[in-house]
Amino acid sequence: MIKKEWMTVLSQKSIAKNIYELTLEGELVQEMNEPGRFVHLKVNGQMMPLLRRPISIASIDQANSRFTMIYRAEGEGTKLLAEKKAGDTVDVLGPLGNGFPIEEAQPGETAILVGGGIGVPPLYELSKRLNERGVKTIHVLGFQSANVAFYMEKFSELGETYAATVDGTLGTKGFVTDAIHQYNLQADILYSCGPVSMLKALEGLHLTKKGFISLEERMGCGIGACFACVCHTQNDPTGTEYRKVCSDGPVFPIGEVAL
Amino acid sequence: MSRLQTKLPGLTLKNPIMPASGCFGFGREFSGLYDLSVLGAIMIKATTEEPRFGNPTPRVAETPGGMLNAIGLQNPGLEKVVGNEIPWLSQFDVPIIANVAGSQVEDYVEVARTISKSEYVQALELNISCPNVKTGGIAFGTVPETAKHLTKKVKEVSDVPVYVKLSPNVSNIVEMAKAVEDGGADGLTMINTLLGMRIDLKTGKPILANRTGGLSGPAIKPVAIRMIYEVSQQTTLPIIGMGGISTVEDILEFYMAGASAVAVGTANFANPFICPELIEELDAYLIEHNIDHISDLTGRSWNKDGKRTYHCS
Numbered sequence: 329m330i331k332k333e334w335m336t337v338l339s340q341k342s343i344a345k346n347i348y349e350l351t352l353e354g355e356l357v358q359e360m361n362e363p364g365r366f367v368h369l370k371v372n373g374q375m376m377p378l379l380r381r382p383i384s385i386a387s388i389d390q391a392n393s394r395f396t397m398i399y400r401a402e403g404e405g406t407k408l409l410a411e412k413k414a415g416d417t418v419d420v421l422g423p424l425g426n427g428f429p430i431e432e433a434q435p436g437e438t439a440i441l442v443g444g445g446i447g448v449p450p451l452y453e454l455s456k457r458l459n460e461r462g463v464k465t466i467h468v469l470g471f472q473s474a475n476v477a478f479y480m481e482k483f484s485e486l487g488e489t490y491a492a493t494v495d496g497t498l499g500t501k502g503f504v505t506d507a508i509h510q511y512n513l514q515a516d517i518l519y520s521c522g523p524v525s526m527l528k529a530l531e532g533l534h535l536t537k538k539g540f541i542s543l544e545e546r547m548g549c550g551i552g553a554c555f556a557c558v559c560h561t562q563n564d565p566t567g568t569e570y571r572k573v574c575s576d577g578p579v580f581p582i583g584e585v586a587l
Numbered sequence: 588m589s590r591l592q593t594k595l596p597g598l599t600l601k602n603p604i605m606p607a608s609g610c611f612g613f614g615r616e617f618s619g620l621y622d623l624s625v626l627g628a629i630m631i632k633a634t635t636e637e638p639r640f641g642n643p644t645p646r647v648a649e650t651p652g653g654m655l656n657a658i659g660l661q662n663p664g665l666e667k668v669v670g671n672e673i674p675w676l677s678q679f680d681v682p683i684i685a686n687v688a689g690s691q692v693e694d695y696v697e698v699a700r701t702i703s704k705s706e707y708v709q710a711l712e713l714n715i716s717c718p719n720v721k722t723g724g725i726a727f728g729t730v731p732e733t734a735k736h737l738t739k740k741v742k743e744v745s746d747v748p749v750y751v752k753l754s755p756n757v758s759n760i761v762e763m764a765k766a767v768e769d770g771g772a773d774g775l776t777m778i779n780t781l782l783g784m785r786i787d788l789k790t791g792k793p794i795l796a797n798r799t800g801g802l803s804g805p806a807i808k809p810v811a812i813r814m815i816y817e818v819s820q821q822t823t824l825p826i827i828g829m830g831g832i833s834t835v836e837d838i839l840e841f842y843m844a845g846a847s848a849v850a851v852g853t854a855n856f857a858n859p860f861i862c863p864e865l866i867e868e869l870d871a872y873l874i875e876h877n878i879d880h881i882s883d884l885t886g887r888s889w890n891k892d893g894k895r896t897y898h899c900s
């Protein structure tokens with residue numbers, strides 16, 4: 329169920345340049361049942377910034393009623409969020425959307441998890457759950473540069489982990505697809521989150537039979553009521569058929585929505 | 588909560604607070620958050636004759652104290668709205684106000700005729716003020732004669748009272764209000780969004796794919812207040828006021844300007860529970876301040892004896 333709660337900041341730290349790891353505590357965590365869903369945050373109680381900010385759930389600790397997000401402080405809202413300290417409260421609406429279906433990967437199979445930039449965070453909880461299920465995970469994480477890369481070690485604890493950076497300061501120089509080629513990575517199922525250009529390139533690779541991608545779109549309500557976040561489907565790319573990223577997604581099977 | 592009971596043409600409202608069109612879909616999503624029966628009414632998303640996909644994304648952009656939207660009237664079309672959405676919504680004890688849109692007079696007439704025959708629809712809101720579609724929409728809302736003609740045509744076929752939604756993108760709002768009053772409107776809803784634009788500094792291009800969009804939220808409240816203040820003194824039509832409402836104080840200001848009910852749009856995004864919260868808070872405010880009825884405040888800013896200015900028997 330979707331709830332709204334003032335959750336308490338347990339910790340916030342900078343883990344790379346302009347990248348923050350924020351852990352919140354509250355009852356809402358009990359509703360978080362699936363990796364890949366997101367929360368909609370109001371960073372202050374004021375009229376500026378007016379809208380909530382969608383941020384993915386990066387890891388869930390239900391036993392302690394905590395969850396963690398990783399985000400880039402970039403614009404007005406996320407910069408204000410970065411100022412929050414332990415003990416402060418944040419207005420959280422969630423959990424929203426549909427996450428990555430882990431049951432699509434069978435125990436013993438290999439899943440390749442491909443993330444780009446701030447698309448990496450939701451893959452962390454996903455990887456933990458796949459591993460619990462007995463699915464082997466390979467991670468390919470793309471960043472602009474080494475100074476904005478994060479969680480390489482944490483992912484490494486869960487499975488093989490490769491990095492690609494645009495400037496070559498970490499891992500393969502280039503994009504995630506370059507790393508996939510370089511190491512000739514193979515898997516049964518793909519899960520991915522990142523910029524549309526990356527998702528498109530991955531779709532074109534036909535690396536696996538099955539795949540799921542998570543999209544980003546500017547949002548109003550975040551719950552499916554305002555039609556801000558709509559995209560076309562591949563079946564009907566110029567017609568009236570649509571999916572809402574916030575409530576039908578953000579995760580879709582590869583081939584469902586037009587990128 | 589009898590202090591809040593409000594009668595308007597075609598509408599008997601438990602309270603005068605309702606979600607504004609386009610900010611609440613057809614109610615399905617919000618019904619998972621709270622019981623929609625607590626609302627005064629629901630203004631459903633604009634309906635056009637044929638299904639519409641709307642504009643390319645990005646469709647929204649934030650602004651200081653507000654937001655721009657260029658949804659482009661996305662909706663599943665008349666048949667599905669009348670066949671599925673409205674009957675579904677009728678399970679709640681809440682009046683439905685159907686927002687009617689089109690690009691030519693015939694479209695509006697067709698939608699109005701069919702949708703007003705739905706047994707569950709209590710009133711129409713004629714959207715002559717959408718800034719986000721290429722044809723129709725705002726054109727009908729900026730030329731008084733055109734607005735009057737359209738209102739008349741729609742009135743001829745509608746089985747329920749017709750409220751006309753005014754655009755603030757005009758230099759003389761009173762003239763528009765009088766034109767639709769002449770055309771036979773039963774009430775006014777105001778204001779729709781103000782045309783605006785934002786540019787992305789990184790790309791040097793407009794943020795919205797549609798380039799321009801409609802500005803809503805607290806930033807437009809003073810414009811709405813001024814327009815309702817002017818119009819309410821010059822017509823006898825009841826006004827459902829909207830534009831930036833997010834607090835009880837905002838609602839009081841709209842009433843004092845001349846509104847007889849209010850709608851909440853953008854604020855539903857920041858706080859999806861805003862409507863039920865405002866309903867409770869408004870009632871508590873009236874009790875605390877010994878105000879017998881919310882309508883006692885209507886037009887207080889210009890009506891010296893503070894009497895009710897609008898009665899519907």
Ligand SMILES: Cc1cc2nc3c(=O)[nH]c(=O)nc-3n(C[C@H](O)[C@H](O)[C@H](O)COP(=O)(O)OP(=O)(O)OC[C@H]3O[C@@H](n4cnc5c(N)ncnc54)[C@H](O)[C@@H]3O)c2cc1C
Nearest residue numbers: 381382383384398399400402403404405406446544545546
């Ligand atoms: C489902 C989903 C999950 C996300 N998960 C994460 C995450 O885990 N970590 C992370 O760092 N970022 C994530 N993002 C992107 C994040 O929402 C934006 O970076 C953030 O909203 C920008 O806000 P701002 O205050 O920095 O920017 P501003 O420029 O002040 O934002 C202005 C407006 O534009 C919107 N906006 C700007 N950029 C984006 C964007 N890329 N996507 C969507 N809306 C945008 C804002 O929400 C706001 O409404 C996610 C986005 C979506 C849709």
Ligand SMILES: Cc1cc2nc3c(=O)[nH]c(=O)nc-3n(C[C@H](O)[C@H](O)[C@H](O)COP(=O)(O)O)c2cc1C
Nearest residue numbers: 607608609633656714778779803804830831852853
């Ligand atoms: C995302 C969005 C969609 C809207 N869609 C419609 C619509 O379909 N029909 C309509 O008459 N008004 C529409 N509006 C305008 C609102 O109903 C309202 O008149 C306006 O936003 C001002 O109120 P607010 O500041 O409380 O949002 C829309 C507004 C927003 C923000």
Ligand code: FES
Nearest residue numbers: 548550552555574
């Ligand atoms: S953000 Fe409102 S429908 Fe998706």
